Amino acid sequence: MSEFAEKIQEPRLWRGDGWTARVIKNEDDDGWAVAMFKDTESEPALVGPWTMGRDKKNPKPLDVNAFNTLVKTAREFVRRSEQQLHASLHQSITVSAGSSRVTVCLDIVPDEDNPYAVLSARDEGDELLAEVRVAPSFKLNRSSAVAWAEGGFARPGGAVHL
Secondary structure (H helix, E strand, C coil): CCCCCCCCCCCCCCCCEEEEEEEEEEECCCEEEEEEECCCCCCCCCEECCCCCCCCCCEECCCCHHHHHHHHHHHHHHHHHHHHHHHCCCEEEEEEEECCEEEEEEEEEEECCCEEEEEECCCCCEEEEEEEEEEECCCCHHHHHHHHHHCCCCCCCCCCCC
């Protein structure tokens, strides 16, 4: 779909604002669901239950208010998912090592074939003190950060200097 996809406003299919809402049969029960697709994406960003119509057999038709609410909900869901992913891939902790404060960061690179992480340390002036490549399973916590800093930023087991 292009950035300016054609606007559609049908009872079971609406498109606009960069999103498409499609009312679908709920595979888990006799009801209906609505799938929200971000334009250019083949997988839905969000799937949720949809209301039955008055006949208790067919889905309630989409309308402008429902579509706007669905777009708002889907955008918020995507934003929170992106924030959660970012937080899981980028961690940092500030610790005291000797007489100085050091910020230790762990940045995971989720490559499909060869995932890895970069462990780095910066002083209070944001100067890079050390940087090493580590396994993506490296656990950054207060004790591992202090141990690395107090050990002179020696390579943690299996790490390779960049």
